[in-house]
Amino acid sequence: MNNIITISSLSKTYATGFIALKNINLEVHQGEIFALLGPNGAGKTTLIGIICGTINPSAGHVVIDGFDHITHYREARSRVGLVPQEISTDMFETVWNTVSFSRGLFGKPANPALIEKILKDLSLWDKKDTRIMRLSGGMKRRVMIAKALSHEPQVLFLDEPTAGVDVSLRRDMWELVRQLQQTGVTIILTTHYIEEAEEMADRIGIITKGELQLVDTTASLMKKLGKKQLILQLTTPLNELPGSLAIEGLTLSKMKDEITYTYDSESKGPTITEVLNLVANANIHFKDLRTTESSLEDIFVDLVDGEVQ
């Protein structure tokens, strides 16, 4: 697999002495959607700022498409487009001028055909002569994406792309990000919304207190860390579990009317069928049965529990 970004031993201590990033090592694969998930203050914006060259690291390296972000700053920076959290652009300018000007900032020659394509892809073409101040919030966000794409970056950073937007706009944004991926752009997004990461990302990195806790494919993260539960609602409450049901992961509820068996893909304990047989053999009857599966949200909460600053 081709790595478009390689981050090695990256750390950041701010002038205040605050350690925002601790020894980050990460490889981002070409063409993937990578979600950086973490609570407020975890260091997501600092990490993006370092990769995009707006914040200096205290130690470590970032290589983008083969170029070191410090020794080959221009080459590295030109490969990256950043869509910031805040909409920051001249509100009096037209959409066309804003996006064209942005391309010029990277020293790239004018390319009206490309700008036209970007605006059409982002459904902004009919607004090309409209001043930014006259656009809706969703359109303004799309202008920020158009700006970031104007110099043809290979990697697009979206910092909290759907913070504060309504559900339907959020879905539109997800669709747009998927379309961008199909054009070959690698996408790195930061988000607080677990659902967003679960829905969109090929891989997820979880960062808390400046440390990358884990990086994995979304599917494997769910499989490895997700727990499943089998819950049996008993016909008559039990005083206690019989000895034959003294199995790891099997508990009787406080009300004594439910038996819960918690297991995961790594569990070495009995299978569901074996548990049900043991229950039947112990002459325990249940009137209902349900299963639950932890969502990425549960996994995330487990991981960051007590870590939120």
Ligand SMILES: Nc1ncnc2c1ncn2[C@@H]1O[C@H](COP(=O)(O)OP(=O)(O)OP(=O)(O)O)[C@@H](O)[C@H]1O
């Ligand atoms: N210039 C600075 N000087 C000192 N500390 C800073 C500076 N910028 C950020 N920090 C601190 O570094 C930590 C990480 O901040 P950062 O903005 O990277 O987090 P984040 O994960 O992006 O958070 P959020 O999700 O709230 O945007 C925070 O505790 C923040 O207060």
